[in-house]
Amino acid sequence: MKKIGLLILLLCFCFSCSYSVQEGRRIDKAKVDQIAPGKTDSKTLVSTLGKPEQVIKGKGGEEKYIYEYYQSVPTHWYNLDKEDWQKLEVTLKNGVVERYQIRGADLTKVKE
Numbered sequence: 001m002k003k004i005g006l007l008i009l010l011l012c013f014c015f016s017c018s019y020s021v022q023e024g025r026r027i028d029k030a031k032v033d034q035i036a037p038g039k040t041d042s043k044t045l046v047s048t049l050g051k052p053e054q055v056i057k058g059k060g061g062e063e064k065y066i067y068e069y070y071q072s073v074p075t076h077w078y079n080l081d082k083e084d085w086q087k088l089e090v091t092l093k094n095g096v097v098e099r100y101q102i103r104g105a106d107l108t109k110v111k112e
Helices: 002-016 042-049
Strands: 021-024 054-057 060-074 082-093 096-104
Touching: 042 060, 042 082
Parallel strands: none
Antiparallel strands: 021 060, 054 060, 060 082, 082 096
């Protein structure tokens, strides 16, 4: 009887500890490629990519729009979770894109 109880407890522990986590929206690379430094304005940027997770205001009319995505999906109790992440930082000067940088697990290309 002790062995059955221990087995049930172990199975409950193994299956109850796994859950998925997702934060932000996945960044579409095709939409990012539409950003043209010196041409794309803030309204076009927001209509293309959506509202940024964070806006940092700097000096002299400079702003930084930050888009982030993170997902963690459990695979098996004996493996690490599968993780995916992306981060896009867009720097605007006087309402127009000056430069941007994108990084992520599947976006190793950094573009400025």
